[in-house]
Amino acid sequence: MDTNIASNAAVGRRTVLRPPRQRFVGADEGGANGAARALWGSLLGLPVPAAALIDELQALVTARDLPAGSLLLSRQRPAHELLVLAQGDAALGFVQEGAPFQPERSLQGPDWLDPASAWLGGTPAQDAIALSDVRVLALPVAEVQALLLRRPELAAPLLHVLAQQVRQLTTVAHDLMHKDAEARFSDWLIQRCVAVPDAPEQAVVTLHERKRDIAAQLGITPETLSRLLRQLSRKGLIEVRGYTVSVQDLSALRAIASA
Amino acid sequence: MDTNIASNAAVGRRTVLRPPRQRFVGADEGGANGAARALWGSLLGLPVPAAALIDELQALVTARDLPAGSLLLSRQRPAHELLVLAQGDAALGFVQEGAPFQPERSLQGPDWLDPASAWLGGTPAQDAIALSDVRVLALPVAEVQALLLRRPELAAPLLHVLAQQVRQLTTVAHDLMHKDAEARFSDWLIQRCVAVPDAPEQAVVTLHERKRDIAAQLGITPETLSRLLRQLSRKGLIEVRGYTVSVQDLSALRAIASA
């Protein structure tokens, strides 16, 4: 075989690879309230809410630390609370009888975990499981609604969060209808590019998840993803070394993505 | 040829067909305030808002009557207002240079027209055109936000509307990834079934749009839709007469839809 894409093989000894398995979560909350403020700032977006408001939100929060693999959200169980993924990685998808777990979208770091379902009163449309050890914050909807009456300035950021979701899902649906797998994957790569200094056409992407989970997000099979990786690297657009993809020709990638 | 699916042919004389072209909008607003109340009730969902609140909303509204074909929403133009489609049909999609218009989702009757974009401050992610003559209500976001501060009880229904959008788009994306065209179309049919009295397994669906627009919503080509129609009617699940589809075996259709 020649230059094998298979990360595993290519690197040979001393694997520098990101392991496909769960990472560990270290404790870092010394108790700083500044951390909480930063968290909510990033969750609620632009109009950084007033400190007092954040404190009121914090008062409603129940924090839970859960091990990797935990079921965070279930279609069986009504969603009485807004959930925030404070730390760690999680995936939205479906747990089924026979199959292992069918991921459909994955989340990392501080982000909302299904900010929509709770407002609808019923059960969530998807299940969610923790990919790593996670810290989850729960806000009872009823209490948030009460808070909303006292602090109407909370409404705008919440609406903003949902609007972003809508926007995101709209483009996901659009792409699924009109773009082929290569274009969707190129798009996906571009989204998580980290720029390389002094090389505008290059960038690096580190895959944080198993490739099969990435494939699931893109709506393709792991086999197809593997072929895409090989295909793009044959064209010289990327170089693959295990769980690290270095983009060589960003603008060509962009051209494919918008095809 | 035998029993031709082609509505056009099948009916022969005296076409009872729904024309694929635009309908007309009759004036019916005598000025009754009850109408406005009903409109907002259906737009804002369950927690029927207080009358006073509706009046305040109404005060912000600018109503516009526009002819079929109007561009209601453009990616070029920033969304400063929340738009409501009070009457008529419209489609969300994309206007492009060469192509005519690429519909992606269609709306009827009283419904929100892109309730998300306005909250994001930028430009909408899609264009929208009027399929029939329409009446559009515009609410300046800035003013709604101000109203939101005075009347915090408005927040819950607005959040509810967006959450529903999220829910809907989530299942659209899911279906595009995991269901084939036949299942998606069966699903679509079931969604708009009108029950037939004394026949639990039957129902009627009237197509209000051109078949090619239905195909676009489903993410398939008109050719494929045509084949699906024929295919399902050969199986005896439906009967097609022009723009009227009568469902013969609802539960079988459901089985296909959830495949």
Next chain:
DNA sequence: CGCGTGGTTGACACGGATCAATCGTGGTGG
């Protein structure tokens, strides 16, 4: 050392897209 897991590769099948031809309808102008 053997086994389980995740990834890669090849052969093959199939669902839909694409291309092209035909038909029915409704509108238009002579």
Next chain:
DNA sequence: CCACCACGATTGATCCGTGTCAACCACGCG
């Protein structure tokens, strides 16, 4: 009133992108 034309729908032939199935490799763990 009829010939003509544009448009939408339908149908058939063919092509291409992906899924499926199966074999194999590489690594990590007990």
